[in-house]
Amino acid sequence: MHRTAEQDIYPFKGAARRSVAVVLVSITALAIGLLFAVSLAYFKSLDREAAETRLLLYKRSLNDTLKRYQYxxxxxxxxxxxxxxxxxxxxxxxxxxxxxxxxxxxLxxxxxxxxxxxxxxxxxxxxxxxxxxxxxxxxxxxxxxxxxxxxxxxxxxxxxxxxxxxxxxxxxxxxxxxxxxxxxxxDISELQQTWEDGDETVLASNANGIVVLASNRDWLFGGLRDLTPDAFASIRATKQFGDRTIERLPWEKTGPASVRFGDNSYIYSEAEADYLNWNIHYLLSEGRAYERALLTTIVFGSAISLLVGFATYLRSKRIQAALAISQSDRDQLRNANRQLEQAHSELARSSKLAALGQLAASVVHELGQPISALRNYLTAEEIANDGAHHPLQQKLNGVVDRMESITKQLRFFTKPGEEKMERVLLKDVVGSALELMQHDLDMAEIKVSCELDNSVTVMGNRLRLEQVLINLLNNALYSLKEGAGAKLGIVVSQSKGLATLSVSDDGVGLGDRGLSQLQEPFFTTRASGDGMGLGLSIASSIVKEHNGELSAENRAGGGAVFSITIPVVAIKQEIMA
Missing domain, CATH: 3.30.450.20 (PAS domain)
Known part of the structure; x- marks a missing residue:
């Protein structure tokens, strides 16, 4: 039986063609739904990390206020x-x-x-x-x-x-x-006023769940849970809240990291203060994550729909063209299909790059907000003190400057440029990194021993080298939390034209994992939500940019040693007559 060009190119008829359309629509709808779910989970994760960071700042502020007059x-x-x-x-x-x-x-x-x-x-x-x-x-x-x-x-x-x-x-x-x-x-009214003036949702409750500090004054002295008869009797006997009636607030925990407060749902983070058995609660509206997830879905969903529509349109045009040409035109049609596939591949690649760019921009944005807030608080404090610089304020200004520099590094990853290379003393890198990590080391009661050759100099970017060392110190600190040791050592030495900076700990060690596995992006040994597994991967890349090498091994007595090896630069010394 003789077949026509139309029968070869356009085999689907009636119900079969409608079935294909239904399948395409279903797949598109499923892809958009999956995109929304993934986007929502991602933005909620970002908000949880932001909430934990802001909560830590509020906790430190409250602890400092209560600690100031203890003695x-x-x-x-x-x-x-x-x-x-x-x-x-x-x-x-x-x-x-x-x-x-x-x-x-x-007082x-x-x-x-x-x-x-x-x-x-x-x-x-x-x-x-x-x-x-x-x-x-x-x-x-x-x-x-x-x-x-x-x-x-x-x-x-x-x-x-x-x-x-x-x-x-x-x-x-x-x-x-x-x-x-x-x-x-x-009098803690000044702290209460500071919380009220901030554009955030935060409150502190005592051991009985009664709100004692809040960003909204209407929540003060309300209960997050029902009082027990003993607690009620104690409050009345001690006149803790005078003649006020403790009314139950519309507070309901809906999950480990979520709470419903009134008519709103929040991403929730909680920490215990060092005094009075108080708990600090930081809330971020879940609406922010839904709005950003919806916007992402609309943008990418539209792109997916356009791609599907465009592909359908091209297929329709191809079929119409095939019906109009003779059998001898098939080779040209195949060439056109190959070009279409190549264009589709390029478009898919461009979409992936755009998604990566959006992720980088989101990270920079989320870091920029708390940095700007901290800078504003420090500026306000300086104005309140008539321009006087307290030593702690100067240190905090230095930390903010360093955090802003790190944000610039993130922008560098999205728009590569030339890094400034200069002579760097490794002892200065160690000093700056320890200063930034000192609070965490003190809180964990970690003893740090340093053996530094103060003359070791390399050619590099000081900030990026500090990033590498801080990452290694953070990993060592996490390892010590899980192990039985409490010692951390830093050694700077040089030999045969190479500088070596080593960080050792008495923690759990590397186990059976090699450095190559630890350097894989998104590989982590920590619990879910405690790190993304990018630290060593980025650290290794930075060391390679300095013509160096990052190595790791288990210590014989337990724990691990991470070493950075970089070529040294001779320092020209002037001999005074």
Missing amino acids: FPFVLAQDPLTKETLSGSSNQRLNLRFERFAEESE EAIYLMDVNGLVLASSNFNQSPSFLGQNYAFRPYFTEAIEGRRGNYFGIGATTGRPGYFVSEPVMDTDGHVAGVMAIKL
Whole structure:
């Protein structure tokens, strides 16, 4: 039977053709749905990381505020004038001294109580209302001090009606017995105002789940959960919140990292403060992740739909052209199909590059927001201090500068350029990296030993070398958390024209994994959500840019050693006559 060109090129008819269309539409819809799900999970992951970072900053701020005056009552308790007043001497001199100390230290009140809780001397003796003559034996911080312990307490002032943070210390007589209680009250309204002024959702709750600090004042002294009868009785007995009624807030945890608060759903991160058994809660609206996922789906979904439509259109045009030409034109049609496939491959490659560019831009954006916020806070602090530079503020400014430099490095990856290479002393690289990591090392109680050849100089980019060392220190710190050791060593040496920087630890070691496996992108030995597995891959690339080599091996006594080897640069020394 003779077949026509139309029968060869256009074999699908009626129902079969409609089935193909249904399949194409179904596949497109499935791809768009999958794209939305993946995008949503990705953006939620970014928001969780951002929430954890911001939560850490709020935790440090709160801890610093509460820690600042921890030892002040103890110092005041040693004052001979304090003990003289407890022995029955006039309180006039002590009142004046307390008044001056409270003004200089920016405390709301300093006061001394006898063993019965009666206030004998107070910094607000000449104010109304005054603590002088009041009895605070019902307060837990008094009870703890009478029992010989330092007391920490938050509550609404029974005399002033203002909330505050109380710290107490026992005053001991010459026989070692408790003769009275020294106490201070810190006004935390400034911290409360700072939280309110910030464009973020954050709150702190006490051990009973009652909100004591919040970015929204309406949430203060509300409950995140129902009070137990014992907790309710204790609050009433100690007058912790005065006559206020503790009302339950519309707070419901919907998952390990999510919460519903009122009519809104949030990505949720929580940390415990160092004092008072407080918990700090940082919330990010889930709507942000949905909006960005929806936008990504619209953009890429439109691209997918256009590609499918374009492919369908081209196929239709090809069929129409095939019906109009003779059998001898088949070779030309095959050539056209090959060109179409090549164009399609190029378009797919361009789409992948665009996706990578968007990811890089997203990372830079997410880093830029907290950096800008921190820079604004530091600038505001400098203005508030009339331009005076506190040593800690100068260090924080240096950290912000370094973080901004790292952001520039991320932009460099998307738009490659030439890195500035200069002479770098490896001891300076070690010093800067340790300064940035010092807090984490102190918190983990890690002992660091350094053996540095101070003259070792290489040609390179100091910031990128610091990035490599910080990555190795972070990996060592994580290994020490899992192992039984608590020692970390850094050695800088040179031999035969090569500089070596080694980081060793007493952690769990490399196990059966080789360096090549650890350097694979997205390979990680950590728990899910604790790192992306890109650190060693990027570190290895940076070392190679410096004509160097990154190596790793297990230590005989346990742990691992990571070594960076880079060619040295001789330093020209001028000999003074």
